[in-house]
Structures are given as C-alpha cells and as structure tokens.
Amino acid sequence: AQTVTQSQPEMSVQEAETVTLSCTYDTSENNYYLFWYKQPPSRQMILVIRQEAYKQQNATENRFSVNFQKAAKSFSLKISDSQLGDTAMYFCAFMKRTGNTPLVFGKGTRLSVIA
Amino acid sequence: DSGVTQTPKHLITATGQRVTLRCSPRSGDLSVYWYQQSLDQGLQFLIQYYNGEERAKGNILERFSAQQFPDLHSELNLSSLELGDSALYFCASSVDSYANIQYFGAGTRLSVL
Numbered sequence: 172a173q174t175v176t177q178s179q180p181e182m183s184v185q186e187a188e189t190v191t192l193s194c195t196y197d198t199s200e201n202n203y204y205l206f207w208y209k210q211p212p213s214r215q216m217i218l219v220i221r222q223e224a225y226k227q228q229n230a231t232e233n234r235f236s237v238n239f240q241k242a243a244k245s246f247s248l249k250i251s252d253s254q255l256g257d258t259a260m261y262f263c264a265f266m267k268r269t270g271n272t273p274l275v276f277g278k279g280t281r282l283s284v285i286a
Numbered sequence: 287d288s289g290v291t292q293t294p295k296h297l298i299t300a301t302g303q304r305v306t307l308r309c310s311p312r313s314g315d316l317s318v319y320w321y322q323q324s325l326d327q328g329l330q331f332l333i334q335y336y337n338g339e340e341r342a343k344g345n346i347l348e349r350f351s352a353q354q355f356p357d358l359h360s361e362l363n364l365s366s367l368e369l370g371d372s373a374l375y376f377c378a379s380s381v382d383s384y385a386n387i388q389y390f391g392a393g394t395r396l397s398v399l
Contacts, residue, residue, distance in 0.1 A: 204386045215288070216376060216390035223386075262329065266386060273319055273331035273344060274378075274388060 173198045173265050177277035184253045185285055191238075192248045192280045194263030202268035205239065205246045210279070211259040219261070222246065224268070253284045289313065292377050292391035300399055304365040307394045309377030311358055317341070317380045318360040319388060320352060324373040335360055336382070367398045 174197045184190035196205070207219040222230045222239050229237050234251045250257055263277040289312035299305055311318050320332040322345075331344035335354035346352075349367075354360040364371060374395050378388035 208390075214374060214393050214395075216378075216393075217288075218387065218389075221387065268386070269384075273334060273342060274321075274329075275331070276329040278328045 173200070173267070173275045175263050175265050175275055175277035177261075177263055177280050179280045180278070181281045181283070183283040183285055184250075186253055186255060188253055189249060189251045190253055190282065192250075192261050192263075192282065194246045194248070194277055196244050196246065196263070196265050198244070198265065198267075200267050204266045204268060205237075206264040206266070206274070207235070207237070207248045208262045208264060208276075209257075209259045210262065211256075216262075220248065250282075255284050255286060258282060258284045288389040288391065290377060290379050290389050290391035292375075292394050294394060295392065296395045296397070298397045298399065299367060301367055301369060303367050303398075304363065305367065305396065307362040307364070307375050307377075307396075309360045309362070309379075309391060311360070311377075311379030312389055315379035315381050315389070316358065317382055317385065318354055318358070319378040319380075320346075320360070320362050321376040321378065322373050323376060323393070324370075329376075332362070364396070369398050372396055372398045 203224045205222045209217045238247045260279045262279045264274040291310040316337045319334045323329045332346040334342040352362045374393045376393045377391045
C-alpha cells in the first residue's frame with residue numbers, strides 16, 4: 172500500500188516571499204503520478220501541479236514548482252512570490268499509473284500567507 | 287468551477303437516519319470517485335464507478351453504498367448514520383479509468399447530530 176506523509180502541519184510565510192512544503196511517500200511502484208492539491212476556505216479541491224514519475228524534469232506552473240527526488244521518494248512544493256490568495260490547506264497526493272486507482276492523500280499542510 | 291456538481295452543499299441529520307448525496311460529473315467524464323474528508327482520518331477514498339460499473343473500493347463502510355446511473359450521475363447512500371460519519375464528502379470525476387487528473391466537486395458537508 173502507498174502512504175504519503177506531510178510532516179509540516181502548519182506553515183506561514185510573508186507576502187511576496189518563497190515557501191517550500193514537504194512531502195514524502197512510500198511505494199513499491201515504479202510508474203506513478205504525484206500531485207499537489209490546494210483547499211482554500213471555500214473547501215474546493217483545486218489541482219495545483221502534477222508530476223509524472225517517469226519524467227526527470229520538475230513540473231512548473233507559474234509561481235508553483237516542485238522538487239521531485241524519485242530515489243528519495245520526496246516531492247516538495249515551492250511557492251514563489253506568495254500571495255494572500257495562496258492561504259489554504261495543501262495536500263500532497265499519489266496515484267499509481269494503472270487504471271482504476273484512486274488518489275492517496277497526505278494529511279495536509281495549512282499555509283498562511285501574512286501581509 | 288471544476289464542472290463537477292454536488293448536491294446538497296450542507297446536510298444536517300440525526301443518528302440512525304439515511305441520506306443520499308448526489309454528484310454530476312463533468313460533461314464527458316465516465317469515471318466518478320467518492321472521497322470522505324474527516325478531521326481524524328483525513329481524505330480517504332471510498333469507491334469508484336466507471337460508466338455505471340463499480341471499479342474500485344476503498345475504506346467504505348457496509349452501511350454506505352453508491353451507484354452510477356445511465357446518465358452518469360452518481361449517488362452515495364449513507365445509512366444508520368453515526369456521529370462519526372460527520373464529514374465532508376467529495377465527488378471527483380475523470381474522463382476514464384486511466385486518466386490521471388481528477389476534478390473535484392465542492393463537496394457535501396454532512397453533520398450528524
């Protein structure tokens with residue numbers, strides 16, 4: 172079974188600064204996907220970024236980027252130029268690259284962006 | 287807006303009762319997933335349907351059941367409700383069983399009193 176661990180229950184960052192959220196996972200699979208989802212106070216789960224394990228290049232989406240270390244089973248999220256709207260719970264998630272597989276989520280990190 | 291619609295947004299009921307949560311997937315999506323988000327258990331997968339058939343099962347209690355209808359909407363039925371069933375229930379959809387992006391609805395907040 173796969174497990175996802177987010178070791179930082181809460182973090183805070185000043186507006187315009189950079190913050191990194193940590194995630195580690197455990198799996199015996201070789202082909203999989205990793206995701207970061209954002210859950211703002213509205214409760215909506217919003218996909219932030221996706222990484223395919225077979226790709227060595229780290230994924231980037233505007234101010235969001237990841238540091239994917241496959242051997243270390245580490246998948247951190249870096250948010251640059253933090254904005255007040257980035258305040259949310261952030262969940263790291265794992266999915267096997269075969270069909271009919273659900274997402275396995277970490278417990279989440281609550282990020283507060285301070286003005 | 288993800289395109290996934292869940293109703294109702296909030297549901298308050300008493301222990302022992304039965305409720306039905308409804309999900310309409312994005313247009314064209316054949317696969318529907320149900321997840322439960324609670325304070326103590328976090329986000330957990332319950333069950334997946336693909337084009338009307340059950341495809342995967344997670345930590346779903348026997349008191350819970352689901353189905354997907356010919357028009358592809360899905361319902362999650364929760365019966366003999368207990369206080370511990372209070373949670374946020376999410377539906378997500380994807381285009382097929384092999385798609386790696388799931389789009390989430392806004393969730394249904396269930397409060398069992």
